[in-house]
Amino acid sequence: MKHSAQGAAGTGAGTAAATVRIPVQPSAADRTRAGGEPDGSARGEHTHGEPSAPSVPGPSTPRPRALVQRSSVRGQVLDALRAALVTGELRPGEVHSAPVLGERFGVSATPVREAMQQLALEGAVEVVPNRGFRVVERGDRELAELAEVRALIEVPVWLRLARTVPAERWAELRPLAEVTARAASLGCPATYAEADRAFHRAVLALAGNEELVRIAGDVHRRAQWPPAGAPAARGRADLVADAHEHTALLDALIAGDPDVVRALVGQHFAGARQDSGVLGL
Structure with missing residues (x-):
């Protein structure tokens, strides 16, 4: 997604949005995301008068009509925008107009505006009066702080669960670890980010504390957005290394080796802090 903030309320934002795609149906992981965030209908999304939300076509490609539940339009737009944040398609400092993005998505401006308002609550964008929404420019310090908060929250829980689970x-978590490995092999940062969150969410859910899962999931998502001026995302090799750590941790947890678990958990989260929080854990 490449364009400057200037003129984003016009054609610039529309061109940039052309690379963002909306999935036909929300995934099971998203329907049970951190904090118990339900699917579109339970979130109070608009269900009236919205056309189906197809993948965004190129300038000369006829827009296909995908079969999409109307209640999920806002949720699918939100997921597409979140993925674009992770990949760097929505660049820090850019301004985007809801009507222009809506035109590219094939929906009205309403679900786009609602999705952007949710991103504003999450700290990803900020409202620019009479223009739209600006992607927040975040520095290395903020991402390093988020990584530290993640470690403070998750490390003690992992070590406690290692003694009790x-x-x-x-x-039973092996399939989720395998999903992260497959996602990493694809080299797609957005796909890996979702799989990574799902794995960590499942681990923390073993503690039986819904607030813990919700708060940790929110911090995790925010830690996956790249900072201003940084490469959009890490490469495939780094993602594969991160996914391998999930598998190694599960092996040690299943074997009941507390010393190895302690070392691997420390390595896992120390690596995240060194990376200033961009993709991985």
């Missing part, structure tokens, strides 16, 4: 429960 039986091996068979850890084994």
Whole structure:
């Protein structure tokens, strides 16, 4: 997504939005995201008068009509915008107009504006009166602080769970670790980010504390946005290394080796702090 903030309320934002795609249906992971965030209808999204939300076509491509539940339009737009933040398609400092983005998505401005308002609550964008929404410019310090907060929240929980959760429960998380490995092999930062959050969410859910899952998930998502001036996302090799840490941790947890678990958890979160919080854990 490449264009300057100037004139984003006009054609610039529309051109940039052409690379953002809306999935046909929300994934199961998104329907059970951190904090128990439900699907579109339960979030009070608009269900009336919205056309289906197809993948965004190029300038000369006829817009196809995808079969999409109307209640999920706002949620799909939100997911697409979140993915664009992770990949760097929505660049820090850019201003985007809801009507122009809506035209590119094939929906009205209403679900786009609502999705942007949710991103504003999450700290990803800020309102620019009479223009739209500006992507917040975030520095390395903020991302390093988020990574530190994640470690303060998650490390003690992981170590406590390592002492109390039986091996068979850890084994049940193996499919999620495998999903992160497959996502990493694709080299798509947005796909990996979602799989990474799902794995960590499942681990923390073993503590039985919904507020913990919600707060940790929010911090995790925010820590995945790249800072201003940084590369949009890390490469495939880094993602594969991160995913491998999930598998190694599960192996140690299933084996019931507390010393190895302690070392791996420390390495896992120390690496995140060194990376100033961009993708991974």
